Amino acid sequence: xxxxxxxxxxxxxxxxxxxxxxxxxxxxxxxxxxxxxxxxxxxxxxxxxxxxxxxxxxxxxxxxxxxxxxxxxxxxxxxx
Amino acid sequence: xxxxxxxxxxxxxxxxxxxxxxxxxxxxxxxxxxxxxxxxxxxxxxxxxxxxxxxxxxxxxxxxxxxxxxxxxxxxxxxxxxxxxxxxxxxxxxxxxxxxxxxxxxxxxxxxxxxxxxxxxxxxxxxxxxxxxxxxxxxxxxxxxxxxxxxxxxxxxxxxxxxxxxxxxxxxxxxxxxxxxxxxxxxxxxxxxxxxxxxxxxxxxxxxxxxxxxxxxxxxxxxxxxxxxxxxxxxxxxxxxxxxxxxxxxxxxxxxxxxxxxxxxxxxxxxxxxxxxxxxxxxxxxxxxxxxxxxxxxxxxxxxxxxxxxxxxxxxxxxxxxxxxxxxxxxxxxxxxxxxxxxxxxxxxxxxxxxxxxxxxxxxxxxxxxxxxxxxxxxxxxxxxxxxxxxxxxxxxxxxxxxxxxxxxxxxxxxxxxxxxxxxxxxxxxxxxxxxxxxxxxxxxxxxxxxxxxxxxxxxxxxxxxxxxxxxxx
Numbered sequence: 001x002x003x004x005x006x007x008x009x010x011x012x013x014x015x016x017x018x019x020x021x022x023x024x025x026x027x028x029x030x031x032x033x034x035x036x037x038x039x040x041x042x043x044x045x046x047x048x049x050x051x052x053x054x055x056x057x058x059x060x061x062x063x064x065x066x067x068x069x070x071x072x073x074x075x076x077x078x079x080x
Numbered sequence: 081x082x083x084x085x086x087x088x089x090x091x092x093x094x095x096x097x098x099x100x101x102x103x104x105x106x107x108x109x110x111x112x113x114x115x116x117x118x119x120x121x122x123x124x125x126x127x128x129x130x131x132x133x134x135x136x137x138x139x140x141x142x143x144x145x146x147x148x149x150x151x152x153x154x155x156x157x158x159x160x161x162x163x164x165x166x167x168x169x170x171x172x173x174x175x176x177x178x179x180x181x182x183x184x185x186x187x188x189x190x191x192x193x194x195x196x197x198x199x200x201x202x203x204x205x206x207x208x209x210x211x212x213x214x215x216x217x218x219x220x221x222x223x224x225x226x227x228x229x230x231x232x233x234x235x236x237x238x239x240x241x242x243x244x245x246x247x248x249x250x251x252x253x254x255x256x257x258x259x260x261x262x263x264x265x266x267x268x269x270x271x272x273x274x275x276x277x278x279x280x281x282x283x284x285x286x287x288x289x290x291x292x293x294x295x296x297x298x299x300x301x302x303x304x305x306x307x308x309x310x311x312x313x314x315x316x317x318x319x320x321x322x323x324x325x326x327x328x329x330x331x332x333x334x335x336x337x338x339x340x341x342x343x344x345x346x347x348x349x350x351x352x353x354x355x356x357x358x359x360x361x362x363x364x365x366x367x368x369x370x371x372x373x374x375x376x377x378x379x380x381x382x383x384x385x386x387x388x389x390x391x392x393x394x395x396x397x398x399x400x401x402x403x404x405x406x407x408x409x410x411x412x413x414x415x416x417x418x419x420x421x422x423x424x425x426x427x428x429x430x431x432x433x434x435x436x437x438x439x440x441x442x443x444x445x446x447x448x449x450x451x452x453x454x455x456x457x458x459x460x461x462x463x464x465x466x467x468x469x470x471x472x473x474x475x476x477x478x479x480x481x482x483x484x485x486x487x488x489x490x491x492x493x494x495x496x497x498x499x500x501x502x503x504x505x506x507x508x509x510x511x512x513x514x515x516x517x518x519x520x521x522x523x524x525x526x527x528x529x530x531x532x533x534x535x536x537x538x539x540x541x542x543x544x545x546x547x548x549x550x551x552x553x554x
Contacts (some may be wrong), residue, residue: 008436012432012435017416017432017435018420023428023429026429027433027436030430031436034401034405035437035441037397038402038445040398041394041399
C-alpha cells in the first residue's frame with residue numbers, strides 16, 4: 001500500500017490533481033482493493049481473446065519480438 | 081409556500097388522478113374527460129404535501145408545468161392532439177439537460193447551471209406534448225454521495241432508501257408524485273431503484289436511445305431509459321425516446337419498431353432462461369420465494385422455463401468499476417482539476433481513482449467483458465429472454481446507505497457490461513412490505529420481446545397495482 005501511495009503522490013501531480021493526504025489514502029485504498037479483486041478474475045479463455053492481437057503471444061509464435069515488429073510494421077516496397 | 085397557489089389539495093381525488101397509468105390518463109385526456117391542467121395540479125398538490133418526506137425532486141417546475149398544461153389543454157381543445165403522450169407530465173433525472181431549467185446532477189459543481197438546450201430524449205418527449213414537471217434526485221453525477229440535497233426516501237417505508245442512482249424518479253413514481261419519468265443506467269441505476277420502489281424501469285440496448293445532453297459518466301455503459309408504473313407505459317415512452325441521433329455517434333442507425341405492438345401477444349411458446357449459477361446465489365429468502373413463485377406464474381401462463389448455463393457469471397464488479405472509473409475520469413478530468421473541492425468527498429475520490437488504473441488493468445477488464453458478452457449471447461441463443469431477480473435483497477435502510485452501503489448491483493451490472501436491454505418490474509413484496517423486482521434480459525435491440533414478457537406477467541399479477549402507504553402523511 002505504501003508503494004501505491006507513493007506512486008499516487010507522484011502521479012496525481014502529473015494528471016493535474018492536487019490531492020491532500022486524506023484523499024490520497026482513500027484513493028489508494030479504492031484502487032488497491034479494485035486491482036486485487038480484478039486480478040482474481042482470470043478466465044483461461046480470456047487469454048484466448050488476445051491471440052490475434054496480443055503482441056507477446058504473437059512474438060513468441062514468431063521467435064522474437066524484433067522480427068515480429070519488422071514483419072508487422074515493415075513499410076511496403078515500392079513497385080519494381 | 082404552496083406549490084399550487086390558491087388551491088386546496090383534494091387528497092383522495094388527487095391520488096386517483098396521480099396514480100393513473102400514462103395509458104389510462106392519455107385516454108381520459110384525449111376524450112377531454114380530464115384536462116392536463118387538472119392532472120398537473122393534482123400531482124403538484126401531492127408533491128407539495130409529500131415530497132418533504134420523500135425528497136424525490138431537486139427542482140419542481142410548478143409554474144411552467146401549469147403553463148404548459150394550459151397550452152396542451154388549448155391545443156387538444158382545438159383538435160391538435162399530438163398523440164398518447166400529449167398533456168402527460170414527465171419528470172427527468174436531474175442529470176439530463178433541460179433548457180432553461182436547473183440541471184445540477186446533485187453537485188455543487190453545477191449548482192447554478194441552467195442549460196440552453198435540451199437533451200435529445202427530453203426534446204423528443206417535449207415534442208410529443210409531454211409537460212416537464214420537475215427534475216428528480218440522484219446520486220452526485222450518478223456515481224457518488226448525496227451530500228448536497230440528501231437522499232430520496234422509499235415510499236414503502238420512509239426509513240428505507242429509494243435506491244440509486246435514479247432513486248428520485250422511482251420514489252416519485254411509487255408515491256404518485258410523477259406519472260412518467262426518465263433515468264439513466266450505467267450499472268443498474270434504473271433497475272435497482274425500480275426494483276426497490278415497486279415500479280417498472282427499462283435499461284434499453286446500448287445505442288437504442290441517444291445520450292446527447294446527458295451528463296456523461298461511462299462512455300461505453302451509460303444508457304437513458306424510461307421509468308413508469310406499468311410496462312406498457314415504458315413502451316409508450318420508448319416509442320418517442322428511441323432512434324438515431326446524429327449528435328450521438330453511439331446511437332444506433334437501425335429502424336425503431338413500434339414498441340407497443342407486441343404487448344398483448346401473451347407468453348405461449350416463449351422459452352425463458354434462468355441462469356443456474358451466480359444469479360441465484362445470496363438471495364434474501366423473501367426475494368428467493370418471490371422469484372420461484374414468479375417462475376411458476378410464467379409456467380402457468382404457457383411459457384417454458386429453461387435452465388441455462390452462463391459459465392463465466394461471477395461478481396463482475398471490479399471489471400465494471402475499472403471501466404466505469406477510467407471512463408468517468410476521462411469525462412470529468414478537466415472539471416476535477418478546476419473544481420475538485422466542489423465535488424462531494426466520496427464522489428471526487430471515486431472519480432479521481434480512475435486516473436490510477438493502468439492500461440493493462442483496463443485491457444484486462446475489457447477482455448473479461450468480451451468473454452462475458454459471448455456468454456450472454458450464447459445463453460440467449462437458445463432462449464427468448466433471461467429471468468433473474470433484479471437485486472438479491474429488498475431496499476436498504478437509509479442508515480445503512482449513509483454508513484457503508486452494501487452492494488446491490490450484482491445482478492444488474494453484468495448486463496450493463498454486455499449492453500443487453502433489461503427491464504425490472506415488480507414481482508412480489510417482502511414480509512415487511514418492501515417491493516421485490518424481476519429482471520428480464522433480452523437480445524440486443526429486442527426490447528419488444530421484453531415488453532411482451534413483462535406485460536404478460538404484469539397482466540396476470542397485481543403487484544403493480546399496490547400503492548405505497550403514504551396517505552397518512554397527506
